[in-house]
Amino acid sequence: MKKIMFYSQHFAGIGHLVRSSEIARQLAQYFEVQFIHGGQPVPGFQFPAGVHEIQLPGLRMEGPILKVVDPSQPLEKVKEERQAMLLAAFDRFRPDCLITEGFPFSKHTLRFELIPLLQHIEALGAPTKVVCCLRDIIMTQAMTEPIRAKKQAKTCQWINRYYDLVLYHSDAQLQRLEENFSLVDELLPEVFYTGYVTQAQVESATLSDGDWDCLNAPGASIVVSAGGGRHGYGLLRAIATLAPSLAQLIPHKIYAFAGPYLPEADFLNLQDLAAQSPNFILHRFTPQLMDYLKRADLSISLGGYNTTMNVLSTGVRSLIYPSPSEDQSGEQSLRARKLEKLGILTVLTEQDLSPDPLTRQILMTLIKPRKTHSFNLNGAQEAAIKLQGLLSPMSASNTETNHQQKVTSTRQSQRQRFIPPTHLSAELA
Helix, strand or coil: CCCEEECCCCCCCCCEEEEEEEEHHHCCCCCEEEEECCCCCCCCCCCCCCCCEEEEECCCCCCCCCEEEECCCCHHHHHHHHHHHHHHHHHHCCCCEEEEEEECCCCCCHHHHHHHHHHHHHHHCCCEEEEEECCCCCCCCCCCCHHHHHHHHHHHHHHHHHHCCEEEEECCCCCCHHHHHHHHCCCCCCEECCCCCCCCCCCCCCCCCCHHHHHCCCEEEEEEEEECCCCCCHHHHHHHHHEEEEEECCCEEEEEEECCCCHHHHHHHHHHHHCCCEEEECCCCCCCHHHHHHCCEEEECCCCHHHHHHHHHHCCEEECCCCCCCCHHHHHHHHHHHHHHHCCCCCCCCHCCCHHHHHHHHHHHCCCCCCCCCCCCHHHHHHHHHHHHHCHHHHHHHHHHHHHHHHHHHHHHHHHCCCCHHHHHHCCC
16 A cells, blocks of 8 residues: 655644645545644544544744744754654655645745755655645735745745645635746646545544534524634624524524634633523534534634635535634635625625624525535545556556546535525524
């Protein structure tokens, strides 16, 4: 069995970790997978079965500043330790393929450990294929044009020297790489559009007692989620504040997920508000978010990649409030506004978080018909098939044919799921 080493680093939220682990889940069906990551731990997060996990000493970003998750450890010492661990892991595992998530299109902060690894592979003359996997939007909005041009030139140089393939987790119908990377025509390796990566429903996942009770409760439901939670307090507080008055207008339950990184003081404030609202059920985190969304009548959330793909996958009606963080708002706003123009979701502004306008948005969205789409949401599966072709070209053709039949069937079932339920329309009429 061919071996893949998958490197991923999440800095602020958990989106990169969630997306990368979903890709690793699919890869593990065909390859031996070693997953290396080094962000802040996520309590309750479940790694895919069959994937060997290696955790590097944790790093995080605070604005533009790189910091150690364990503040007792000096940054330079942690950087040296991580670099040594990466090189040692590669030499032990000797993978047929190395995947770097994001880098070198983004996360240049990590060049201290990734460039030495790429140079090591080059110096060994190892047959290891090197692949970049990249989400749909590269955040460059805050950069001046000279800095953007310099970073893109360096990215192009690294890709052309070290890499064999770019897996671009997007659908060209919605977002093309050249929209935020101007040197696409100068890239030598193939840029392969996999489609968007969505989370699979994990049949074997164990439900907590809380999840079991919520997922089996009768009646209408609204799901509120804030990703990692670091920037979600404003949205969560706005929903918790209007929950008592909303309960007087429509029968429902609100299931809110604050995220593992929401500061404890903010979480305690939300717990106080939840104690006053029987319709507002607050949780930190659940690995079963897709199950909640599949049965929900409405999703209200920030606009990260994974949350947005969950909305597209389940077909749930959606209100999206792009993250107020300067580091993330450009990416989330761009994607959400494009989908809003297609009638798939509604974008909330800061002004919409006041009780009266937010209540109006919720009530109007609940009676809207669900909108269909034709985006490719099979990004993890198609990435796995593409890598089979890269690493074992002769054995990939039959798998690809069978996979394409499954993709066609999946897309048809996705379209059939977008049937507007009528119970809330009747209640709100």
